[in-house]
Amino acid sequence: MDLHSGLPFWIAKNALYDYFNPLKRDIQVEIAIIGSGITGALVANELCDRGISCTVFDRRTASTGSTIASTAQLQYEIDVPLSQLIKDIGQEKAVAAYKASLQSITDLEQTFEKVGINPDFKRVPTLFLADSRKGFQLIKEEFTAREKYGLPVRFVDKKELKKEFNIDGRGALYNDTSAQMDSYKAATQLLEYRRKKKQLELYTHTEIIDFKKRESGYDLISSEGHFIRCKYVIIAAGFEAGRFLPKPLMKLESTYAVISQPVEETKLWQERCLIWNTANPYFYMRTTKDNRIIIGGEDVPFKDPIKRDKLIRSKKDQLIKQFNKLFPEIDFVADMTWCGTFSSTKDGLPLIGPYPKNDRMLFALGYGGNGITFSMIAAQMLVNCIEEKEDKRINLFELSRLM
Numbered sequence: 001m002d003l004h005s006g007l008p009f010w011i012a013k014n015a016l017y018d019y020f021n022p023l024k025r026d027i028q029v030e031i032a033i034i035g036s037g038i039t040g041a042l043v044a045n046e047l048c049d050r051g052i053s054c055t056v057f058d059r060r061t062a063s064t065g066s067t068i069a070s071t072a073q074l075q076y077e078i079d080v081p082l083s084q085l086i087k088d089i090g091q092e093k094a095v096a097a098y099k100a101s102l103q104s105i106t107d108l109e110q111t112f113e114k115v116g117i118n119p120d121f122k123r124v125p126t127l128f129l130a131d132s133r134k135g136f137q138l139i140k141e142e143f144t145a146r147e148k149y150g151l152p153v154r155f156v157d158k159k160e161l162k163k164e165f166n167i168d169g170r171g172a173l174y175n176d177t178s179a180q181m182d183s184y185k186a187a188t189q190l191l192e193y194r195r196k197k198k199q200l201e202l203y204t205h206t207e208i209i210d211f212k213k214r215e216s217g218y219d220l221i222s223s224e225g226h227f228i229r230c231k232y233v234i235i236a237a238g239f240e241a242g243r244f245l246p247k248p249l250m251k252l253e254s255t256y257a258v259i260s261q262p263v264e265e266t267k268l269w270q271e272r273c274l275i276w277n278t279a280n281p282y283f284y285m286r287t288t289k290d291n292r293i294i295i296g297g298e299d300v301p302f303k304d305p306i307k308r309d310k311l312i313r314s315k316k317d318q319l320i321k322q323f324n325k326l327f328p329e330i331d332f333v334a335d336m337t338w339c340g341t342f343s344s345t346k347d348g349l350p351l352i353g354p355y356p357k358n359d360r361m362l363f364a365l366g367y368g369g370n371g372i373t374f375s376m377i378a379a380q381m382l383v384n385c386i387e388e389k390e391d392k393r394i395n396l397f398e399l400s401r402l403m
Contacts, residue, residue, distance in 0.1 A: 007337070009259045010067075014185055017062050017191070019061070019202065023203045023222055025226060026227040027227075029054070029055040030053040032057060032218075034057050034241075037063050038184075039375040041187040042376055044191065045115065047383055047386075050383055052386065054200050055201045062188060062191060062204050073286050074181065075101075076104075086145065098146075101374070102152070105177065108376050117186070119182045119183070119186035120289050121180075123179050124273055125174060125178060125271050127173075127275045128172055129275060129277040131279045136278075140155075142173060152175040152177045180286050206224075213361075217230050231360060235363045235364065236378075238342070251345075252343055253301060254302045254311070254340070254341055256299075257319075257338055258319050258336070262291045267331075275326075281298065283296075283298075296319065308339055312339055342367070343365070343367040344367050347401075350368060350397050352382070353397060355399040357398075374397075378397075
């Protein structure tokens, strides 16, 4: 299935990582990673960093699945608000999930610094806007919850919102701990860095269509009939991981994004912060290094790629209308529009770890709006699992909670 349509900005901005290496024989490896997007790349990098051999497989050109459709906003906020998540799964787990997400932003920054790559990672604040009376009540509850449990947050009232950000609204929450990046650039640079150091092998245009469990690992079978024998297999294939899951544990959504032509820097909003709102589905925006504006949202349940793609024009118009309502003084001229398919879970949390426990098939599925932060968490957790090191986060994100 095609995971996106239109022209995602990242594939136009960056030179294609033009690496073609399909598997043409049976092989035996220590750890097989299925998926070469940002999740697979982060997992591979973490394994290599700890001296563990791994091999990455992808049915496409490297990192050209959902990764290039991501708008790559890195926030500690999870799709389900903390105040609601506490009601859903309890205070201890909810707060721990939020704090793990917060820490992962710093961990991503340090990962890129350690290997010496620059995927346009930039620290920026976040503004969470109330879009209605109901939304204003939510941000008040959310402020109380975040402040109570020591998460970074500041309440911005109506007057401050207008004075600081020139936005007419009921109020917002602000924090200065977020970031943004180019996820395609990050994924391809991590893979190339480890490949050049001869710490991993990368097989593209190699589809895994079946698997067989063994006592000491798995045999994977490619569409060309080749066998890959491995001790562990890590599934980092996003919503295409369905064939490896014991049953469907996620719902599919279609999301839409538009990027503007470059805008004069003086016309951009204060601090160029990430902005999202309390609507369902929520509307969000960010800027880029070259002063463009990316807006996104208008999510709908995914049915099939054809129906998803037919909505691109109307969704683009709706997104621009929402932006103009918020910033009527900024002339937003659309340059590129795209849509993508992503997965979410009912509690807004990712699926990370083995199923069942102690199995050698491990999942790194960062489902949700902030999948990249979840990907960083998954990279750390799965390496700890392979090294048989305790990681308390497994209780938050294990697959069995949704079974």
